[in-house]
Amino acid sequence: MQSDQKSRQRPTDLKKEQVMHDLLLRRLCQYVDLSSIEMTAIAKLVSGRPRHVAARCRLLQEGDALGSIFYLLNGWICAYKLLEDGRCQNLLFFLPGDLWGFSAPLNSRTAYALRTVKDAIVIDIPRDGFLEVIARHPGLTEAFRWSGLVTDEISRERVLSLGQRTAKERCAHMICEIFWRLRAVGEVDGTSMYFPCTQEEIGNTIGVSTVHANRMLQDLRAEKLICQHQQKLEILDLEGLQRLAYFDSDFLHLRSLDPPPAELRSFGKPLGLGPSRFSESDRADARRTVNA
Amino acid sequence: MQSDQKSRQRPTDLKKEQVMHDLLLRRLCQYVDLSSIEMTAIAKLVSGRPRHVAARCRLLQEGDALGSIFYLLNGWICAYKLLEDGRCQNLLFFLPGDLWGFSAPLNSRTAYALRTVKDAIVIDIPRDGFLEVIARHPGLTEAFRWSGLVTDEISRERVLSLGQRTAKERCAHMICEIFWRLRAVGEVDGTSMYFPCTQEEIGNTIGVSTVHANRMLQDLRAEKLICQHQQKLEILDLEGLQRLAYFDSDFLHLRSLDPPPAELRSFGKPLGLGPSRFSESDRADARRTVNA
DNA sequence: CGCAAGTTTGAATAGCCTCAAATCCGGTGG
DNA sequence: CCACCGGATTTGAGGCTATTCAAACTTGCG
Numbered sequence: 001m002q003s004d005q006k007s008r009q010r011p012t013d014l015k016k017e018q019v020m021h022d023l024l025l026r027r028l029c030q031y032v033d034l035s036s037i038e039m040t041a042i043a044k045l046v047s048g049r050p051r052h053v054a055a056r057c058r059l060l061q062e063g064d065a066l067g068s069i070f071y072l073l074n075g076w077i078c079a080y081k082l083l084e085d086g087r088c089q090n091l092l093f094f095l096p097g098d099l100w101g102f103s104a105p106l107n108s109r110t111a112y113a114l115r116t117v118k119d120a121i122v123i124d125i126p127r128d129g130f131l132e133v134i135a136r137h138p139g140l141t142e143a144f145r146w147s148g149l150v151t152d153e154i155s156r157e158r159v160l161s162l163g164q165r166t167a168k169e170r171c172a173h174m175i176c177e178i179f180w181r182l183r184a185v186g187e188v189d190g191t192s193m194y195f196p197c198t199q200e201e202i203g204n205t206i207g208v209s210t211v212h213a214n215r216m217l218q219d220l221r222a223e224k225l226i227c228q229h230q231q232k233l234e235i236l237d238l239e240g241l242q243r244l245a246y247f248d249s250d251f252l253h254l255r256s257l258d259p260p261p262a263e264l265r266s267f268g269k270p271l272g273l274g275p276s277r278f279s280e281s282d283r284a285d286a287r288r289t290v291n292a
Numbered sequence: 293m294q295s296d297q298k299s300r301q302r303p304t305d306l307k308k309e310q311v312m313h314d315l316l317l318r319r320l321c322q323y324v325d326l327s328s329i330e331m332t333a334i335a336k337l338v339s340g341r342p343r344h345v346a347a348r349c350r351l352l353q354e355g356d357a358l359g360s361i362f363y364l365l366n367g368w369i370c371a372y373k374l375l376e377d378g379r380c381q382n383l384l385f386f387l388p389g390d391l392w393g394f395s396a397p398l399n400s401r402t403a404y405a406l407r408t409v410k411d412a413i414v415i416d417i418p419r420d421g422f423l424e425v426i427a428r429h430p431g432l433t434e435a436f437r438w439s440g441l442v443t444d445e446i447s448r449e450r451v452l453s454l455g456q457r458t459a460k461e462r463c464a465h466m467i468c469e470i471f472w473r474l475r476a477v478g479e480v481d482g483t484s485m486y487f488p489c490t491q492e493e494i495g496n497t498i499g500v501s502t503v504h505a506n507r508m509l510q511d512l513r514a515e516k517l518i519c520q521h522q523q524k525l526e527i528l529d530l531e532g533l534q535r536l537a538y539f540d541s542d543f544l545h546l547r548s549l550d551p552p553p554a555e556l557r558s559f560g561k562p563l564g565l566g567p568s569r570f571s572e573s574d575r576a577d578a579r580r581t582v583n584a
Numbered sequence: 585c586g587c588a589a590g591t592t593t594g595a596a597t598a599g600c601c602t603c604a605a606a607t608c609c610g611g612t613g614g
Numbered sequence: 615c616c617a618c619c620g621g622a623t624t625t626g627a628g629g630c631t632a633t634t635c636a637a638a639c640t641t642g643c644g
Contacts, residue, residue, distance in 0.1 A: 089455040162454035163381040163499030207455030
């Protein structure tokens with residue numbers, strides 16, 4: 001493993017091999033009940049050597065042949081498309097526990113590029129072996145079918161957003177979507193989450209300019225719906241945020257919405273933000289922003 | 293069959309049973325080479341009794357359980373999503389030869405509603421039987437996997453459109469997309485096609501108001517890129533239209549771009565527009581609009 | 585002929601963009 | 615410790631794009 005010595009603040013280190021597949025299992029169990037045999041099979045599949053990828057690194061380019069499947073352990077990865085004149089549209093964020101590349105036909109090529117948003121940890125999985133194992137287990141087949149469906153639903157919901165929702169609604173909707181997705185794999189801390197997107201990235205996602213994304217975020221903060229500090233985002237009023245965005249979590253097909261078991265709450269805590277850094281001062285900061 | 297007597301102008305009548313699967317076969321053969329056994333299997337699947345559906349009829353509602361798969365023989369069907377306050381976003385048009393409902397997991401529900409745009413002819417296919425047949429034939433499995441991929445790609449391209457393209461570009465892009473899709477199944481006549489969308493529908497598709505959709509279409513006509521008459525749309529300058537829209541047909545994964553065989557050119561010619569109605573006067577009309 | 589649906593037009597307004605500059609922040613080097 | 619640098623965020627002003635509302639017009643159809 002590539003862990004360095006000063007690992008206290010580096011949650012990207014993998015403490016036990018066991019945790020590597022916890023995120024994925026938790027995701028898949030949202031969709032179907034897996035047998036222990038199937039769980040073991042998954043655990044084996046994702047037991048490869050984790051690979052660190054730096055922030056803002058392109059993993060794949062539009063038109064590339066499909067390589068191996070990858071399993072995202074930590075960090076965010078962004079799928080995006082470009083227009084010839086440079087305009088960039090983000091399609092989808094891959095979050096910890098997400099798997100990429102299992103549903104495309106053989107011999108097809110990616111229709112979009114992939115780039116890390118922040119430092120990420122990825123495990124590469126050989127495509128053939130993966131597909132073969134999945135095909136042997138009906139539960140896994142079904143689980144990944146659902147997983148693919150959710151990706152499609154996110155895409156359709158994004159079409160609805162971009163076509164009909166206002167910029168502020170889109171902004172709120174995006175935050176809700178990511179919150180629920182992270183929550184489903186236990187990657188939130190109560191109502192706050194690691195949110196490493198720049199405002200440019202948010203703009204590219206919701207289809208507005210960076211400047212306007214900034215103003216929409218300011219509005220959401222002014223309305224006490226969210227508050228931000230560094231790369232952490234806290235949802236102050238989830239109900240209000242969802243009402244504003246016309247957000248309904250159904251499209252994510254989440255089943256178990258219970259808080260994750262305590263022993264898993266600490267895993268995957270993102271990049272160097274200790275628990276002490278998000279309390280008093282943040283609130284103060286939020287208030288300051290409101291009054292400005 | 294439900295054909296009435298005055299059938300001269302009613303292309304919705306089915307002349308021979310044979311043609312019913314031609315569209316579908318042509319679509320699938322875009323993706324893979326099918327064996328004659330597979331072609332026969334498909335022909336059998338879609339040999340059910342055609343059902344006429346009136347214009348603007350809702351076939352399915354958001355949240356409905358999956359019923360049978362349907363095969364669209366004639367007309368357009370539109371998938372759309374609603375916001376609670378009534379805003380409506382069109383996601384995708386199903387065109388003649390398209391099949392709906394083969395890729396969702398069992399027990400899932402539709403995340404969008406379906407409604408006919410114009411009178412349509414549909415064949416219902418029992419889901420279980422269909423999936424079983426497909427699964428037995430590797431070529432068909434592969435073909436439908438590609439077909440599903442194309443749907444996804446259209447969705448992603450729409451995200452790109454709504455997020456980054458201007459209204460005029462989106463309008464042009466939508467026209468190009470439908471032209472290529474219709475052309476792939478032989479449903480175009482040179483550079484003109486049946487285009488039964490109202491401007492409201494176009495607006496709901498490209499994410500602008502009806503009024504603005506109208507103005508964008510006027511622009512395209514003024515620039516001599518398209519010309520419209522009744523429900524027929526002729527592309528006067530495909531190159532120009534595509535350049536304007538940053539359109540690249542790759543995302544549709546079309547393979548055989550040759551003109552379809554002559555004997556099939558006349559089938560499925562849409563609703564009551566004789567060939568004589570689209571010549572002189574239309575050009576004059578287009579010019580008039582430009583000068584206004 | 586008259587109705588209903590669809591298209592077109594105009595004017596006022598709201599939403600969003602561009603450009604440009606200022607500020608904030610974390611990290612780096614002195 | 616401070617100065618500085620670069621990336622990210624914030625602010626302001628002006629302009630373009632798209633919306634809304636309302637009315638007129640066109641067209642297909644009974």
